Amino acid sequence: MPLKIAVLVKQVPDHEAIIQIASERELSIENRYVCSFFDEIAVEAALNIQKKYPDAELIALSAGGKKATDALRRAIALGIDQVEQIGDESIERTESNFIAYALAARLKALQPHLIICGKQAGDDDMASIGPMVAEYLKIPHASAVVSLDIDAGANKIKIGREVEGEIWQLESSLPLLITAEKGLAEPHVPVVTRVMKAMKAKIQQVPLAELGVQEYEQQGRIRRLRYVMPSSRPPVTMMQQPFPLNIEELINHLKEKGVLS
Amino acid sequence: MDFKFTDEQEFFRASVRDAVDRLIRPKIQEIDEADDFPMELWKEFAQLGYLGLRHPEQYGGLESDVITSMIFYEELARGSCGFAMSVTMQILMGTYFIGRFANEEIKQRVLVPAIKGEKIGTICFTEDQSGSDLAGTRTTAVKRDNGWLINGRKMWITNGPICDFCTVLATVDPSKGLDGLSFFLVEKGTDGFSCGQLIHKLGSHGSVTGELIFDNVFVPDENLLGEGAGNGMKYTTDILNEVRVMTALMACAIADEAIIDARKFAQQRVAFGSAISKYQLIRAKFANHWAWYEAARLLAYKAAWMIQEGIECQYECMLAKMFATEMCLSAVDEATRIYGGNSFAMEYPPQRFFRDARFLLFGGGCHEVLQNAIGAAFLRRGSTSK
Numbered sequence: 001m002p003l004k005i006a007v008l009v010k011q012v013p014d015h016e017a018i019i020q021i022a023s024e025r026e027l028s029i030e031n032r033y034v035c036s037f038f039d040e041i042a043v044e045a046a047l048n049i050q051k052k053y054p055d056a057e058l059i060a061l062s063a064g065g066k067k068a069t070d071a072l073r074r075a076i077a078l079g080i081d082q083v084e085q086i087g088d089e090s091i092e093r094t095e096s097n098f099i100a101y102a103l104a105a106r107l108k109a110l111q112p113h114l115i116i117c118g119k120q121a122g123d124d125d126m127a128s129i130g131p132m133v134a135e136y137l138k139i140p141h142a143s144a145v146v147s148l149d150i151d152a153g154a155n156k157i158k159i160g161r162e163v164e165g166e167i168w169q170l171e172s173s174l175p176l177l178i179t180a181e182k183g184l185a186e187p188h189v190p191v192v193t194r195v196m197k198a199m200k201a202k203i204q205q206v207p208l209a210e211l212g213v214q215e216y217e218q219q220g221r222i223r224r225l226r227y228v229m230p231s232s233r234p235p236v237t238m239m240q241q242p243f244p245l246n247i248e249e250l251i252n253h254l255k256e257k258g259v260l261s
Numbered sequence: 262m263d264f265k266f267t268d269e270q271e272f273f274r275a276s277v278r279d280a281v282d283r284l285i286r287p288k289i290q291e292i293d294e295a296d297d298f299p300m301e302l303w304k305e306f307a308q309l310g311y312l313g314l315r316h317p318e319q320y321g322g323l324e325s326d327v328i329t330s331m332i333f334y335e336e337l338a339r340g341s342c343g344f345a346m347s348v349t350m351q352i353l354m355g356t357y358f359i360g361r362f363a364n365e366e367i368k369q370r371v372l373v374p375a376i377k378g379e380k381i382g383t384i385c386f387t388e389d390q391s392g393s394d395l396a397g398t399r400t401t402a403v404k405r406d407n408g409w410l411i412n413g414r415k416m417w418i419t420n421g422p423i424c425d426f427c428t429v430l431a432t433v434d435p436s437k438g439l440d441g442l443s444f445f446l447v448e449k450g451t452d453g454f455s456c457g458q459l460i461h462k463l464g465s466h467g468s469v470t471g472e473l474i475f476d477n478v479f480v481p482d483e484n485l486l487g488e489g490a491g492n493g494m495k496y497t498t499d500i501l502n503e504v505r506v507m508t509a510l511m512a513c514a515i516a517d518e519a520i521i522d523a524r525k526f527a528q529q530r531v532a533f534g535s536a537i538s539k540y541q542l543i544r545a546k547f548a549n550h551w552a553w554y555e556a557a558r559l560l561a562y563k564a565a566w567m568i569q570e571g572i573e574c575q576y577e578c579m580l581a582k583m584f585a586t587e588m589c590l591s592a593v594d595e596a597t598r599i600y601g602g603n604s605f606a607m608e609y610p611p612q613r614f615f616r617d618a619r620f621l622l623f624g625g626g627c628h629e630v631l632q633n634a635i636g637a638a639f640l641r642r643g644s645t646s647k
Contacts, residue, residue: 192310199269
């Protein structure tokens with residue numbers, strides 16, 4: 001049975017998109033979305049494994065509506081041929097716990113040996129979907145992975161996690177879920193033929209009804225109370241003297257402010 | 262009516278923007294300062310496959326439609342303007358006549374490597390005494406046994422100093438003016454073909470521009486690109502329409518980049534106790550730009566759509582090129598005013614936008630010539646201006 005790898009991807013606001021608080025409960029987000037940075041690393045890591053095991057099957061999954069379609073098109077452009085859109089736009093309004101539950105329901109049927117997702121989404125930085133999917137599937141997971149070496153024949157994988165500047169080497173049997181950290185792979189710029197293929201691709205949809213998950217608790221127990229703008233930065237004080245005279249000026253200034261005694 | 266791009270077109274745009282952001286944008290300043298052809302970037306970019314955008318799949322191309330190609334040109338120009346000039350020369354003008362008229366052997370020898378970026382091409386319209394006035398072409402092609410003898414000099418040739426092949430406009434009968442023009446393929450290494458002076462430009466650095474010299478250059482009959490001698494002009498309108506809309510969209514991109522950059526500056530620069538973006542005269546600049554930018558982009562994409570639909574649109578393409586370029590020149594000027602004295606410093610971007618935008622004035626016809634043609638056409642129209 002060939003190695004099967006599933007990659008979870010998500011569309012997030014572009015880092016240059018303007019995000020404002022529309023009301024206590026609602027954000028106003030400029031309509032500029034991209035595939036999450038860490039998810040692209042996950043896709044690239046899967047493609048790297050396929051270079052070692054050319055018959056490996058890769059599949060990308062994304063939960064949501066049009067934004068999920070765009071994330072999957074990006075996965076196709078990067079090199080993954082098989083993609084599935086889980087649910088529809090309504091799932092974007094549910095708690096991440098439900099999204100993980102729905103993804104896990106589909107993954108249970110697909111039975112991949114390895115699941116790779118970004119270590120966190122580039123929007124809410126929750127870093128929750130990966131570990132929750134692993135929990136629902138009752139498989140181990142390792143987060144923030146920076147290296148991997150898979151041995152499909154032995155059904156084993158060695159991975160490295162960066163911890164406080166050190167690399168922590170781990171070994172696991174498969175199946176396993178890992179979340180991708182910067183350094184695991186370097187996403188390439190897609191060639192135009194893949195872009196064109198992605199443009200024209202028909203995205204396979206898996207309705208929630210097919211997964212039988214509608215009855216599951218959709219909102220969870222975490223309540224979003226309100227959005228609050230960070231307090232504005234205090235004004236900048238420039239030291240007037242040239243270097244090195246400004247060192248003494250800075251020390252005096254910090255003493256005046258009570259930062260130094 | 263529908264003014265929306267399709268989801269697929271938006272995805273294509275985002276993909277091109279991603280490629281430009283990652284490959285070209287980090288090198289913009291380096292390219293501008295070096296003022297040389299960035300060969301390594303060229304090779305890297307060529308590998309992505311965009312150089313075959315308009316050519317048939319059998320030669321390695323993509324056969325994309327006009328709108329898709331225009332989206333590409335617009336996004337490409339958000340990076341280095343000079344590099345965009347070199348790339349668009351290769352995709353559109355430099356290979357157009359070869360793709361359309363050359364025999365199979367020439368296509369395999371020239372077009373296939375050009376699509377891979379292994380050979381660099383260009384087109385030669387302009388001479389020292391003629392540019393927009395193509396009837397004034399003095400380069401001659403005289404019939405000889407089994408071929409043509411070409412003599413003349415071409416000026417302002419983008420990619421000229423580094424080209425491996427070029428499509429040369431020459432007259433086969435000077436007495437016939439526009440009706441005597443034809444296009445010929447000349448390849449590097451042909452006796453009598455050489456590069457003359459290199460032109461140091463104000464802006465659009467990264468594309469190399471210069472003079473090409475044809476001194477008794479003999480090319481075989483199959484290098485005549487087009488059906489019959491003297492029919493060059495009837496094909497020129499087709500390519501000029503695309504060139505003009507492409508130029509219009511490059512102008513839109515440069516204008517947008519300049520104004521978005523100026524907006525960031527205006528929101529951060531404090532004068533008289535407030536960010537200058539709070540002041541009405543600064544806001545007026547953004548308001549005016551927004552209106553002109555929208556109008557220019559609508560004109561350009563409408564013209565692109567007309568080309569795609571096969572609707573006669575020679576004047577719409579001229580209008581788009583002229584209006585968008587003038588809009589761009591205004592935008593880059595306003596950006597320098599928003600930046601104030603800092604715009605005069607080489608370390609800030611407005612000076613580069615200001616220099617780059619000037620180059621758009623001339624390609625596809627200078628505005629004085631376009632206005633003359635558009636005005637004459639308007640006077641011939643019926644009782645309304647529609």
